[in-house]
Amino acid sequence: MAAISSAETPLPVGEVSRLIGGWIDRLGAVWVEGQITQLSRRPGAGVVFLTLRDPSHDISVGVTCYRQVFDAVADVVTEGARVVVLAKPEWYAPRGQLSLRATEIRPVGVGELLARLEQLKKRLAGEGLFAADRKKPLPFLPRLIGLVCGRASAAERDVLENARHRWPAVRFEVRNVPVQGVHAVPQVVQAVQELDAHEDVEVIVVARGGGSVEDLLPFSDEQLVRAVAACRTPVVSAIGHEPDTPLLDYVADLRASTPTDAAKKVVPDVGEELERVEQLRARARRCVVGFVEREERGLAQALARPSIQDPHRMVDERADRLDALLARSRRTLGHLLDRADSELGHTRARVVALSPAATLKRGYAVLQRADGHVVRDPGEVTPGEPLRARVAEGEFPVRVGTDTGTDTGTDVRGDV
Incomplete structure (x- = not known):
């Protein structure tokens, strides 16, 4: 019902603000779309404040929500993101200010897609598919490398050319499959499983060039992630560019920022390895030469000792000392025997003198x-x-x- 007023009986501003608040309360909860321009999340606060703006009409409105409502989408919603908010309009009568109290926030477009991927990522991580202890080490020089990529793609060319430039004798088993679209996931999964069953394949590279989030969506598919997690062969993910991180990067045994980087990580550089071998050989040669020179110096010092130069000298010295000791012992023993004989003679003379026979x-x-x-x-x-x-x-x-x-x-x- 319209408020009754006239020029003689006008309504006060406060009354008008109160009436507007009553009309807004009867509006109920509505879905509102807009762009987040300001975001305030104070540590420890239970309420989050943000500003929702309509770029086409240059209108903004303040939004408040409980922290748990915003935390549900906090990983994919930041300033500048477009969202859809289920909110109850509120009118603050003392200031004449309109605000929204949100009970649900949903990302729009890419944001919604990222939100679903984030939920899938958390669920798979909770199952332990991304755990570091599940990662398998790559062989130093694989006999055969499996490559899953698009037909005649730049990713295939980057991997093959860079790998053969680093190690000309490298061999590849290539599987060309669609890397986007509805048929990408089943064919990529089939190619990975075929290469994993191949006895000679020692590492598998899944490569694709850059693209939008929607283009890279097949490499975040749950079926593909679980297929890679079940592989016995180490898998290298080389999807998109450095900022792109599909879920395949988390489950793979090694993540490469680009297909070119994958070739560098899978195949050693023959020039670098030859240089490393030369360095090791030089180091071994220095060690051996140093050991021989050290032993030669020790041998020379040993040969310079008098006991080595004249080995009989020590024997002669000991022989002279032994002769002196023998002569001394003979003299000592002779003196002892002479003294004992003299004492015996004196004793015998005394005995004879004292004997009754005498x-x-x-x-x-x-x-x-x-x-x-x-x-x-x-x-x-x-x-x-x-x-x-x-x-x-x-x-x-x-x-x-x-x-x-x-x-x-x-x-x-x-x-x-």
């Missing part, structure tokens, strides 16, 4: 009773008792007699 030789005799007891006192014997007289040259029997002319009254007489 006493007997001076004319003394030893009387022994029948039991062998030596008579030391005349009172030990009785008259008529037989005794034995021991002299220096032998012994003889005697008998104890009676001598009246002596005080003892005992006389010893021999029985000879």
Whole structure:
């Protein structure tokens, strides 16, 4: 219903702003298309602010949304992107300002396509198809290289010419297939599987020149990505130019920025390898020559030693020392024997001098009773008792007699 007003009863500005807000509230949620010109995502804030502009009419409107709404498309939506927004119009009466509160944001055209690819990328990455530990190393010099590319394409020419320039003996097994359009995915998948089953193919290169996002879309197809992930042969992705990154780049064992770069990474440069071999040979030669010269110097130093120049000198010196030691030992032993002989002679003379036999030789005799007891006192014997007289040259029997002319009254007489 229209508001009642006249020149005599005009409506205040605030009332008009309030009425506009009521009309806008009755409008409900609408889909709005525009271009993002300003984007504000404050760290930690739960609300995202952006400005949506209509380039054809040069009109802009502010949009607010919760952070989770914008995060759903944050990977593919930036400033300058065209989007479609489901939003509820809101009127801020104190300022008379129109804004939109968005509940859903969708990219338009390429943006929508990139959003779908980003979702597929996250899903495949969650399955581990892009994991680094799944990557297979490339052979140093493959016997046969499989090449999947368009027929008579610049990509095919770049790969073949650069590879043969680097290594003239390189061999290729080429599969020409459509690289865009509805038939591209199944034929590329078939070509990759055929080359993977080939026993002599040691690496597969999938190459295509640059193009738009739509042209490169077959190389982000889920069927192709899974087919490459299942290959036992290492796969090199050489799609488009440096900024182009289809999903094939993530699942391949090696990503090349261009087809020319793929040829450089797959085939070694014969000139560089020859130079590396020459460097290794020179290094080995220097090592061997240095080792021989070092050993020669050591040998010369060893030969310069006196023990090597005159080897008998040490033996002669040791022989003279040995002779001196033998003479010294003989003198020492002779002195020891002479001193021992002298001591033995003196000891023997003392023993002989103290021996009873020496006493007997001076004319003394030893009387022994029948039991062998030596008579030391005349009172030990009785008259008529037989005794034995021991002299220096032998012994003889005697008998104890009676001598009246002596005080003892005992006389010893021999029985000879």
